[in-house]
Amino acid sequence: MGKLHWIVLSLPACATLADTGGGDVNMPNAAAGPFREITTAEIGNSRVAPYGLRDDDEFSRDMTVVDVDGEPDSLEVFAYVARTDFDPEQEPDPTVPPNEIVRHTAVDGRSFERQSDLVLAPLAGWEGDTVGAPAALRVGDEIWLYYAGAGGIGLATSSDGLAFQRDGDGLVFGPPASGWDQGSVPTSPAVVQLPDGTFQLFYQAATAQDVSAIGEAVSADGRSWERLGDGPVLAATGASADRSRPHLDALSVAAPCAVMGESSQGRTIQWVYYAAVGETGKRTIALAGRYGFVGPLSRAASPVFGTTGSLEPTEPWVMVYPGFSLLFVTEKAGSTESLAYPAVAIGVAPADITLSPPDPP
Numbered sequence: 210m211g212k213l214h215w216i217v218l219s220l221p222a223c224a225t226l227a228d229t230g231g232g233d234v235n236m237p238n239a240a241a242g243p244f245r246e247i248t249t250a251e252i253g254n255s256r257v258a259p260y261g262l263r264d265d266d267e268f269s270r271d272m273t274v275v276d277v278d279g280e281p282d283s284l285e286v287f288a289y290v291a292r293t294d295f296d297p298e299q300e301p302d303p304t305v306p307p308n309e310i311v312r313h314t315a316v317d318g319r320s321f322e323r324q325s326d327l328v329l330a331p332l333a334g335w336e337g338d339t340v341g342a343p344a345a346l347r348v349g350d351e352i353w354l355y356y357a358g359a360g361g362i363g364l365a366t367s368s369d370g371l372a373f374q375r376d377g378d379g380l381v382f383g384p385p386a387s388g389w390d391q392g393s394v395p396t397s398p399a400v401v402q403l404p405d406g407t408f409q410l411f412y413q414a415a416t417a418q419d420v421s422a423i424g425e426a427v428s429a430d431g432r433s434w435e436r437l438g439d440g441p442v443l444a445a446t447g448a449s450a451d452r453s454r455p456h457l458d459a460l461s462v463a464a465p466c467a468v469m470g471e472s473s474q475g476r477t478i479q480w481v482y483y484a485a486v487g488e489t490g491k492r493t494i495a496l497a498g499r500y501g502f503v504g505p506l507s508r509a510a511s512p513v514f515g516t517t518g519s520l521e522p523t524e525p526w527v528m529v530y531p532g533f534s535l536l537f538v539t540e541k542a543g544s545t546e547s548l549a550y551p552a553v554a555i556g557v558a559p560a561d562i563t564l565s566p567p568d569p570p
Contacts, residue, residue: 243511243512243514243516243558243560244513244514244534244536244556244557244558244560245556245557245558245560246258246259246554246555246556246557247259247261247319247535247554247555247556247564250566251319251557251564251567252319252555252567253317253320253566253568253569253570254315254320254321254322254323254567254569255323256320256321258555259554259555259556260542260552260553260554260555261315261319261320261321261537261554261555262290262313262321262552262553263542263552263553264292264552265301265542265550266295266301267292267293267294267295267301268292268301268303268307268550268551268552269290269291269292269311269551269552269553270290270291270292270307270341270524270551270552270553271290271291271307271342271343271524271539271553272288272289272524272526272537272539272553273288273289273290273343273344273345273354273526274286274287274288274289274318274345274526274528274535274537275287275289275345275346275347275352275370276347276528277314277370279347281529281530281531282530284315284316284317284318284530285314285315285316285317285318286314286315286318286528287312287313287314287345287352287370288312288314288321288537289310289311289312289328289343289345289354290310290311290312290313290325290343290553291307291309291310291340291341291342291343291356292307292309292310292311293305293306293307293308293309294309294330303549303550303551306339306341307339307340307341308330308331308338308339308340309327309329309330309340310327310328310329310330310340310343310354310356311325311326311327311328312326312370312371313325316568316569317565317567317568318528318530318535319535319555319564320567320568320569326371328367328371328372328373329343329354329356329365329373331358333358333363333378333379333380334360334378335358335359335360335361335363335378335379335380335383336358336359336360336363336379337358337359337360338359339358339359340356340357340358340363341356341357342356342357342396342397342398342464342524343355343356344356344398344399344526346400346401346402348366348402348431351366351367351368352366352367352370353365353366353400354366354367354373355381355398355400355410357395357396357397357398358379358380359394360380360383360394361380361381361382361384361394361395361396362380362381362395362396362398362410362412363375363378363379363380363381364379364381364431364432365379376432381431381433381434382395382398382410382412382434383395385436388436389416389417389422389424389439389440389441390414390415390416390422390424390441391417393414393415393416394414395412395413395414395424396412396413396414397463397464397465397524398410398412399411399412399465399466399467399481400431400467401468401469402431403469403502406429407427407428407429408427408428408429408430408431409425409426409427409428409467409502410425410427410428410434411423411424411425411442411465411467411481412424412425412426412465413463413465414441416441416444420444420445420460420461421445421461421462421463422443422444422445422462423441423442423444423462423463423465423481424436424437424441424442425437425438425441425442442505442506443462443481443483443497443508444462445458445459445460445461445462445486446458446459446508447459448488449488455487455488456488457485457487457491457493457495457510457511457512458483458485458486458487458495458508459486459487459488460486460487460488460490461484461485461486462483462484462485462486462495463483463484463486463523464483464523464525465481465482465483466481466482466483466525466526466527467479467480467481468480468482468527476500477500477501477502478498478500479499479500479501479502480496480497480498481496481497481498482494482495482496482513482525483495483496483497483525484522484523484524484525491519492515492519492521492522492523493512493513493514493515493516493522494512494513494514494515494522494523494538495508495509495512496508496509496512496513497509513536514536514538515538515540518544519544520540520541520544520554521540522539522540522554523538523540524538524539525537525538526538532562533557533558533559533562533564534557534558535555535556535557536555536556536558537553537554537555537556538553538554538556539552539553539554540554
């Protein structure tokens with residue numbers, strides 16, 4: 210499998226994105242990135258840029274977005290978000306794991322309605338008291354929602370994007386009895402359906418050294434999974450030998466987002482976006498890729514988001530529209546101690562584009 214030659218950092222979406230130039234050596238770069246933060250003029254519904262969702266009582270986080278009608282040029286989306294519902298007498302605490310997944314809608318793909326609908330709460334024993342880190346995709350006429358619970362990764366499906374049903378207790382991917390992630394509870398699922406109909410899962414787990422890494426699995430039906438490889442598909446690199454060029458993911462890789470793309474030569478490219486922790490503890494969103502759907506991932510040398518601040522972005526999700534892309538990440542709601550709770554920020558690519566006026570304004 211050929212190694213990717215990183216000439217220009219590129220950012221396709223969590224969908225299929227065609228290359229817009231450069232062939233198989235210069236990776237696609239239009240509507241791609243790096244991402245800039247969305248501006249006040251580009252987001253409506255009384256949202257405060259760059260945050261699509263920010264609240265200090267339920268701590269919305271970990272957004273996954275799917276097009277309402279499955280058409281790539283349609284802007285209206287369903288967004289599934291993890292948050293924490295507290296007892297009225299309980300003081301909100303951002304360290305408490307999320308215990309529900311809700312749905313927001315946005316006509317313009319970014320200005321999310323204030324009202325939300327509950328779609329999932331803990332019911333099964335394996336879920337414990339938490340459901341979170343959702344990952345949504347369209348499968349035929351349905352929306353499939355993968356999510357993380359206390360004991361692994363679950364699946365719920367829906368015909369209308371609102372009423373979701375689990376198969377049995379919902380658990381589809383739990384801790385393995387052997388292997389590099391033996392006994393580790395998998396979390397942060399990212400699932401794509403390949404052209405032949407099979408499903409591919411990237412997930413976060415811990416190595417024997419208790420370091421976060423990203424594993425890979427495949428499934429014929431999206432429910433019964435087989436882990437791939439003798440080790441993680443992506444792992445922390447460790448410290449760089451060149452102190453002038455420290456590794457951006459030296460300490461940790463986590464929270465994958467899987468993508469299918471295509472070069473201008475018709476060659477399939479797969480991207481994996483992930484949360485990286487560098488040698489100094491700096492947290493950013495990073496990118497790796499490969500040709501086809503098997504083999505090692507080649508890393509980009511620079512982050513695609515989070516280079517200018519210390520808000521610790523994680524759980525990336527990207528949506529592509531004609532001419533631009535939107536990135537959704539969970540990060541701190543601000544740089545002060547009072548704002549050190551999770552919120553959903555939005556990025557835009559290409560950086561020099563001006564989005565159309567938001568709807569509603």
